[in-house]
Amino acid sequence: MNRKTILKIVVDIGMTVMLLFLMTYERIGAAVHEWLGMAMFVLFIFHHFLNRKWIGYVLKGRYTLFRIWQTILVVGILLTMVGSMYSGVILSEYALSFLPIKGGRAFVREVHMISAYWGFVLMSLHLGLHWGMMIGIAKRFVKELPAIGRWLLRGIAVLIAGYGAYAFIQREIGRYMLLINHFAFFDFEEPLIFFLEDYIAVMVLFVWVSHYFSKWLRRIKKKEE
Numbered sequence: 001m002n003r004k005t006i007l008k009i010v011v012d013i014g015m016t017v018m019l020l021f022l023m024t025y026e027r028i029g030a031a032v033h034e035w036l037g038m039a040m041f042v043l044f045i046f047h048h049f050l051n052r053k054w055i056g057y058v059l060k061g062r063y064t065l066f067r068i069w070q071t072i073l074v075v076g077i078l079l080t081m082v083g084s085m086y087s088g089v090i091l092s093e094y095a096l097s098f099l100p101i102k103g104g105r106a107f108v109r110e111v112h113m114i115s116a117y118w119g120f121v122l123m124s125l126h127l128g129l130h131w132g133m134m135i136g137i138a139k140r141f142v143k144e145l146p147a148i149g150r151w152l153l154r155g156i157a158v159l160i161a162g163y164g165a166y167a168f169i170q171r172e173i174g175r176y177m178l179l180i181n182h183f184a185f186f187d188f189e190e191p192l193i194f195f196l197e198d199y200i201a202v203m204v205l206f207v208w209v210s211h212y213f214s215k216w217l218r219r220i221k222k223k224e225e
Contacts, residue, residue, distance in 0.1 A: 004050065007050065016123075019120060020196055020200065020203070023120055028192075037084065044081055066217035073126045077122045077126060080118045081119060083112070083114070084112060084119060114179055117173055117177045118177055124205075124210070132214075161205040162205075164208075
């Protein structure tokens, strides 16, 4: 594995961890949330710099169903990131409070919320695109598991994804995505670890869905060839 690949993995892991903590909003403090958001944006730019070759081919070549799916996710994430940063700058009370940009805060809060929740789901789906590669890397360090071990891991993944579906409903994430709920409500007495566990499970759900959906699209591509 070359240095660039390792750097890409480190950046992606960093963005994933930051994304989870950003979803806690003021549970970690408004100031920390803002600085994490800025760090996330920097890593987002760096991620695209590392993948600039892929970006250069966006308008070239034939678009298969898998490539269409991949491009939709990338464009969606870009839009949610722009929405999050635009609204975050206006709402900032700490990191960027010196900027003379105010007004329309009620509307901007809704932009920030819908961008955050859609961004969380789309980034989780995007992770699923590359899960096969992560499994391949893991196999370099772990010897081939027996069949029962592989089925056990798949069963655990299904259980976590199933709980993720429950957490998605319980945490009303869909209602935030559709702006049915206009304000995010948090139980500040709940241990933060429980909140993070639920969001990790939701992330696993969408990674799992995207991974198998992408495998299906790749099979279609092979049949067409």
